[in-house]
Amino acid sequence: MESLERITLKTQAGQTAEVSTYAGHLLTWRNEEKQDYIFLSKNAVFQPPKAIRGGVPICFPQFSNFGRLTQQHGFVRNKPWKVLEQSAWSVTLSLSYDGTEFPDYTHPFELRTRIELCDDNLEQHLEVTNTGSGPMPFTAALHTYYAVSDIANVQVEGLQGLTFLDSTDGRLEKREEAEAVAFTGEVDRIYLRAPDVIKIHDSGAPGGARTYEVRKRGFPDAVLWNPAAERAAAMSDLGDPEWRRMVCLEPGLVVSEPVELAAGATWTAAQSLRVHRGVGPSAGSAL
Numbered sequence: 001m002e003s004l005e006r007i008t009l010k011t012q013a014g015q016t017a018e019v020s021t022y023a024g025h026l027l028t029w030r031n032e033e034k035q036d037y038i039f040l041s042k043n044a045v046f047q048p049p050k051a052i053r054g055g056v057p058i059c060f061p062q063f064s065n066f067g068r069l070t071q072q073h074g075f076v077r078n079k080p081w082k083v084l085e086q087s088a089w090s091v092t093l094s095l096s097y098d099g100t101e102f103p104d105y106t107h108p109f110e111l112r113t114r115i116e117l118c119d120d121n122l123e124q125h126l127e128v129t130n131t132g133s134g135p136m137p138f139t140a141a142l143h144t145y146y147a148v149s150d151i152a153n154v155q156v157e158g159l160q161g162l163t164f165l166d167s168t169d170g171r172l173e174k175r176e177e178a179e180a181v182a183f184t185g186e187v188d189r190i191y192l193r194a195p196d197v198i199k200i201h202d203s204g205a206p207g208g209a210r211t212y213e214v215r216k217r218g219f220p221d222a223v224l225w226n227p228a229a230e231r232a233a234a235m236s237d238l239g240d241p242e243w244r245r246m247v248c249l250e251p252g253l254v255v256s257e258p259v260e261l262a263a264g265a266t267w268t269a270a271q272s273l274r275v276h277r278g279v280g281p282s283a284g285s286a287l
């Protein structure tokens with residue numbers, strides 16, 4: 001059952017994005033032909049405190065189990081947020097935590113996210129202020145689910161030569177050899193010190209081909225995830241064939257540069273997503 005408040009952003013050309021005040025969550029981004037750029041599972045459950053499967057869940061103050069919280073990916077994706085500012089094409093939301101609800105995380109903070117929509121370009125900012133009196137450790141990620149025609153058509157460019165932690169293999173440290181990463185099974189990797197531009201090519205997208213160009217700022221790491229059939233079957237809000245229609249590329253502050261934010265200080269990071277359409281699998285790259 002869907003009962004969440006959605007804010008709709010719209011450009012003059014007719015692109016739309018929907019943002020849920022629950023979880024401060026970008027749910028959809030569609031072009032003027034109503035094609036999805038962002039994946040939202042058909043089996044997603046819109047019932048707080050359940051996390052929404054798809055869109056852009058905000059993992060904070062912890063990514064995965066990188067931190068002391070028992071709750072995977074932190075707790076802000078399971079909370080109502082407040083709208084601070086809104087226009088036809090942008091919205092800013094915030095969430096305040098007073099440090100009391102989770103005994104494993106006693107650092108008060110104010111978190112804000114701003115989403116701005118332009119045609120074929122979406123910007124998302126994340127900003128946190130330490131409102132406590134001591135240093136505040138945290139990890140974070142923008143857990144972005146991209147819509148793809150079929151995971152078999154997807155290649156990710158920009159990761160060659162990087163060290164990654166393989167979460168499907170005990171977080172063993174490995175080196176990425178592939179010029180373009182393809183998906184032949186479960187992929188769950190944390191790339192350390194990833195470049196600020198990474199591209200996802202989908203050779204089967206409507207109109208011929210599509211490239212998502214992801215630019216990140218302030219996030220040193222990048223997580224790449226597709227669960228493949230077996231793990232997806234165990235996730236009631238994903239399943240088959242939904243897992244084939246998504247790939248996650250998540251700018252993150254996970255392991256490369258541990259942060260302890262000073263009392264009163266603010267940390268900011270952002271991602272800028274640009275879509276290149278119908279220009280072949282390389283879309284201006286070397287592939």
Ligand SMILES: O=P(O)(O)OC[C@H]1O[C@@H](O)[C@H](O)[C@@H](O)[C@@H]1O
Nearest residue numbers: 051064072073143167188223225
């Ligand atoms: O099911 P969740 O909590 O939303 O997590 C989904 C996935 O999120 C990814 O970021 C992790 O790397 C995966 O290990 C995890 O399975």
